[in-house]
Amino acid sequence: LSKLYARQARPSPSSSNKVTVFEQEHFQGKCLEFTSECCNIQECGLDNIRSIRVESGAWVGFEHHDFQGQQFILERGEYPHWDAYSGSLSYHVERLMSLRPIYCSHQSSRMIIFEKENFMGRSVEICDDYPSLQAMGWMMPEVGSMHVQCGAFVCYQYPGYRGQQYIMECERHSGDYQHCRNWGSHCQTPQIQSIRRIQH
């Protein structure tokens, strides 16, 4: 009986990122390998993406080109049926049109969440995974603003890591997310009820 690597003591927290995307399900058909961002998969010669193999790093996929629309984290592993997988995301993601690595140079992740926009109101520090913020003492179903001090997080609309996803990174926007308008181009509500760290 062996142990999996502990999440805080991973063997190689390297900066390598590699993903292979396929035009057909089950890793068939035309494919492309990326080690850095792609702002438009059609301009790279792929009509559509139907399966994905994330070989290293963590990635963000976007509904539209140029990193617009719904966003969703892609972690190391196999996604043999894009249609089925996207059915498990929030409600209107029909295509994956652009993607980029999530830069996460810190071993630890830490951020502060605020009750109101512009870093006002009650605040608490987050440095763990919280499948239910309310169960942990944050009594409202919304977050007004966030400041990522190190690392990266995924914030979710519903408890249990469901619903709309927003990727929050220290190394983008200086880690400042003043208002839900900054969380992503599709964000319409400050509702956030679960948060977890992104680790490679």
Add this chain to the structure above:
Amino acid sequence: LSKLYARQARPSPSSSNKVTVFEQEHFQGKCLEFTSECCNIQECGLDNIRSIRVESGAWVGFEHHDFQGQQFILERGEYPHWDAYSGSLSYHVERLMSLRPIYCSHQSSRMIIFEKENFMGRSVEICDDYPSLQAMGWMMPEVGSMHVQCGAFVCYQYPGYRGQQYIMECERHSGDYQHCRNWGSHCQTPQIQSIRRIQH
């Protein structure tokens, strides 16, 4: 600046469980409160559930009555639009027809996953949250069987806690899940790529 409760040092790991379900969205209309299992919400007088408020504990919801079909964890928080929330689950959950609390008397959760059915083949111990099993050293996208030693877990088909969900509890089936047929009445594949603990 305060801290949220650490996940391992929650204020009251009590056994209290309470959920309120509503016939209309946004916590409107006829409602029912449960503190223990309900095997058929229609027999309790509710045609449908359109919003949910989990006030304490963690619950499992099921697609069909008598705890059959797709299962999904419901953690403390607000689910104002069932339709939107269920759109973020796996692909065919149209209704929530039965639900029960998840019993989780241990502060810690620990289980062993096995490469093959009937607890055969390579095995590793799990006692943390793993958004990508492959990133942590489990090199295949499947799990053959599982034994929960204490606590409870949710296992997911895809990385990042997406896709089909299976609730695994120490206090059911003696914690033994020999084959994917035992994981739930809808389970068709041993594909499991992320696992997390359930904590109240």
